[in-house]
Amino acid sequence: xxxxxxxxxxxxxxxxxxxxxxxxxxxxxxxxxxxxxxxxxxxxxxxxxxxxxxxxxxxxxxxxxxxxxxxxxxxxxxxxxxxxxxxxxxxxxxxxxxxxxxxxxxxxxxxxxxxxxxxxxxxxxxxxxxxxxxxxxxxxxxxxxxxxxxxxxxxxxxxxxxxxxxxxxxxxxxxxxx
Numbered sequence: 001x002x003x004x005x006x007x008x009x010x011x012x013x014x015x016x017x018x019x020x021x022x023x024x025x026x027x028x029x030x031x032x033x034x035x036x037x038x039x040x041x042x043x044x045x046x047x048x049x050x051x052x053x054x055x056x057x058x059x060x061x062x063x064x065x066x067x068x069x070x071x072x073x074x075x076x077x078x079x080x081x082x083x084x085x086x087x088x089x090x091x092x093x094x095x096x097x098x099x100x101x102x103x104x105x106x107x108x109x110x111x112x113x114x115x116x117x118x119x120x121x122x123x124x125x126x127x128x129x130x131x132x133x134x135x136x137x138x139x140x141x142x143x144x145x146x147x148x149x150x151x152x153x154x155x156x157x158x159x160x161x162x163x164x165x166x167x168x169x170x171x172x173x174x175x176x177x178x
Contacts, residue, residue, distance in 0.1 A: 011042055018168070020036050022169050043106055047078050069161065074107045081112060085120065086121065089176075091124075093160050094127070094159050094160050097140065097147075125150060126152045127153045127173075128142075129155050129156060138152075
């Protein structure tokens with residue numbers, strides 16, 4: 001079966017910024033079918049009405065790799081909770097499960113079924129930075145890790161890409177995804 005990867009951009013971003021195009025190219029070169037969908041309503045529209053659109057637009061199977069950055073990583077929690085299959089891998093970059101700052105976070109659910117999330121992913125990584133300007137820091141990563149297991153990686157790399165933080169490649173992600 002062909003491997004597929006879906007890369008979810010962060011809040012206010014798009015598929016052409018940061019390391020998203022670079023990672024898509026690296027995965028495609030290894031035989032992945034890669035989708036980097038553009039979701040301008042990510043973290044604007046409430047997750048209750050936004051999630052069904054995402055689930056309907058994507059294909060998930062046992063060979064799927066999911067990567068999410070910031071708001072896209074928060075979206076992955078809801079995706080993993082509500083899919084009906086166990087995907088191969090999920091990598092949450094600058095992810096969070098609770099409000100990381102005083103901004104509204106419509107991408108977050110009020111509660112999560114942590115057991116369901118864990119049962120729907122074989123290999124799980126959390127990559128957070130101690131120096132994240134938005135609060136998507138190692139404490140957010142640790143809170144998810146403690147509920148879900150997997151692997152937590154802590155760096156000092158800001159937000160891993162932002163309007164004022166060029167981050168055109170992400171070698172760590174390339175090494176983590178087989």
